Amino acid sequence: xxxxxxxxxxxxxGPLHIGGVRTALYNFLFARKNNGDMLLRIEDTxxxxxxxxxxxxxxxxxxxxxxxxxxxxxxxxxGAFGPYRQSERKHIxxxxxxxxxxxxxxxxxxDSPIELESKRAEIPNFQYDAQTRLSMxxxxxxxxxxxxxxxxxxxxxxxxxxxxxxEDIVVNDLIRGEVSINSSVIDDKVIFKxxxxxxxxxxxxxxxxxxxxxxxxxxxxxxxxSSPLHVLLYRYLGWENEMxxxxxxxxxxxxxxxxxxxxxxxxxxxxxxxxLNWKDPRTGEIYNGFREAGYFPEAxxxxxxxxxxxxGTDQEIFSMDELIEQFSLERVSKSGAKFxxxxxxWFNHKYLQMKPxxxxxxxxxxxxxxxxxxxxxxxxxxxxxxxKDRADFITDLWEQSHYFFEAPEHYDAKAVQxxxxxEIPEQLEELGxxxxxxxxxxxxxxxxxxxEWISGKNYHLGNLMNALRLALVGELKGPxxxxxxxxLGKEExxxxxxxxxxxxxxxx
RNA sequence: GGCCCAUUCGUCUAUCGGUUAGGACGCAAGAUUUUCAUUCUUGAAAGAGCAGUUCGAUUCUGCUAUGGGCUACCA
Numbered sequence: 001x002x003x004x005x006x007x008x009x010x011x012x013x014g015p016l017h018i019g020g021v022r023t024a025l026y027n028f029l030f031a032r033k034n035n036g037d038m039l040l041r042i043e044d045t046x047x048x049x050x051x052x053x054x055x056x057x058x059x060x061x062x063x064x065x066x067x068x069x070x071x072x073x074x075x076x077x078x079g080a081f082g083p084y085r086q087s088e089r090k091h092i093x094x095x096x097x098x099x100x101x102x103x104x105x106x107x108x109x110x111d112s113p114i115e116l117e118s119k120r121a122e123i124p125n126f127q128y129d130a131q132t133r134l135s136m137x138x139x140x141x142x143x144x145x146x147x148x149x150x151x152x153x154x155x156x157x158x159x160x161x162x163x164x165x166x167e168d169i170v171v172n173d174l175i176r177g178e179v180s181i182n183s184s185v186i187d188d189k190v191i192f193k194x195x196x197x198x199x200x201x202x203x204x205x206x207x208x209x210x211x212x213x214x215x216x217x218x219x220x221x222x223x224x225x226s227s228p229l230h231v232l233l234y235r236y237l238g239w240e241n242e243m244x245x246x247x248x249x250x251x252x253x254x255x256x257x258x259x260x261x262x263x264x265x266x267x268x269x270x271x272x273x274x275x276l277n278w279k280d281p282r283t284g285e286i287y288n289g290f291r292e293a294g295y296f297p298e299a300x301x302x303x304x305x306x307x308x309x310x311x312g313t314d315q316e317i318f319s320m321d322e323l324i325e326q327f328s329l330e331r332v333s334k335s336g337a338k339f340x341x342x343x344x345x346w347f348n349h350k351y352l353q354m355k356p357x358x359x360x361x362x363x364x365x366x367x368x369x370x371x372x373x374x375x376x377x378x379x380x381x382x383x384x385x386x387x388k389d390r391a392d393f394i395t396d397l398w399e400q401s402h403y404f405f406e407a408p409e410h411y412d413a414k415a416v417q418x419x420x421x422x423e424i425p426e427q428l429e430e431l432g433x434x435x436x437x438x439x440x441x442x443x444x445x446x447x448x449x450x451x452e453w454i455s456g457k458n459y460h461l462g463n464l465m466n467a468l469r470l471a472l473v474g475e476l477k478g479p480x481x482x483x484x485x486x487x488l489g490k491e492e493x494x495x496x497x498x499x500x501x502x503x504x505x506x507x508x
Numbered sequence: 509g510g511c512c513c514a515u516u517c518g519u520c521u522a523u524c525g526g527u528u529a530g531g532a533c534g535c536a537a538g539a540u541u542u543u544c545a546u547u548c549u550u551g552a553a554a555g556a557g558c559a560g561u562u563c564g565a566u567u568c569u570g571c572u573a574u575g576g577g578c579u580a581c582c583a
Contacts, residue, residue: 043583
């Protein structure tokens, strides 16, 4: 058995899409599960679509998610099969192009883009193939002498694969089983272009996968239709025995409507579709990332892993190690999965709840400092323990806890109307005084004393407690009122009571 | 248009010929909570359609429909 080697091979044309992230994740899980190697290769054969910074973005995204690379770009040690950027492998491809040319498996074509365009406009369903190639400008139709002259004159050309028609090509897909397609419907794809001396994706990925000894090609379903071409390429190159196994992953679809998830959907529906924030260097356009939206990488990984794969059990929460342990391509589903943002949020909620309060407090401290609050660590931990379960994100924490740090500036109008009864100011004032005279300082003790006091006075418990909450928080929300008093301290609580009476009774 | 792939609750999915078709998200109701949330309980919610194979089909086959992908000197 050969050592398992898989690759994630994105092209640096912009930020890494979340679907690409999932492809990377499945490659990674498969490699780890089988004690194999995970390579990162950059497919930058289209020089015109290169976007600066995209490669770094890819590496940083994978790193953030805990998808570690063993070999290639972003690996600790690059590895013995480099270079891992296709643009740096120029010198390697030429040899195989010549081999195909010499073996009569490919030919040189001079048709200009304009000529091809007009051909397509002229003939419906025009395809450059066995039917049409003899009516085109190429080394099959031009005299040898003419071809040589054109090449000597540095005329632009492309190399096309010469597909033999009428043969059923079978691709054995690990997820879908046998997929068969007749070679007559495959066109003579461009495999090399003289303009930048680079191969196209089809040739480059076959050559590189072969040379890098890739055993499994795990990629998106959009490659399924061209995989027979790749099989043919392996065959024409004489590598069919070393051909990797294919696994085509179902696509990630839009949550509403139709089509595969695109970058526009994020803006349109208000959630990220990229791992990290990205600013387009040309347009200045901002794309939102999961990281900046407050997601934990573990939650994103967990969510993504289950979009298109499941182990057949009821387990929902998986650590990376558990995913590795349980992952298999056989259990990847065949149909596309709609991106469910609500579920993504739920995963993050779960992960937030699982994090120790100390750890959450540590992150929250940084937010507090940014807002200008210097707070005692134990106090912050205490607050986190009180409010954590009502937050989905670290970024929700401030919204849920601000009243611990700053007195309310205004009071929720609806709540005031409902709970600020005429008798309340007097009762609250008494309560404030009583509070200050208490020896007890813990929530439990205070609860006991205050409740006793209220029932002794025959005051309405619900009304008074809610009014107190209104005075302390400004709204009718939050954890136990006595816990709040404990954290605030009796003095601060009394101050807030006084202020609420001034503000609210002044108005009424 | 041509080719390829897919099709179970609104969504993600389980089921590898015989199940009251299970779980999760979301939704609804109830309980708990002096509030909000959490939590717990309960509920509504699915085999695209039509043939065929079979004692028996969600499961196998075919057709139709629907959805998706590909059809570039892009990946």
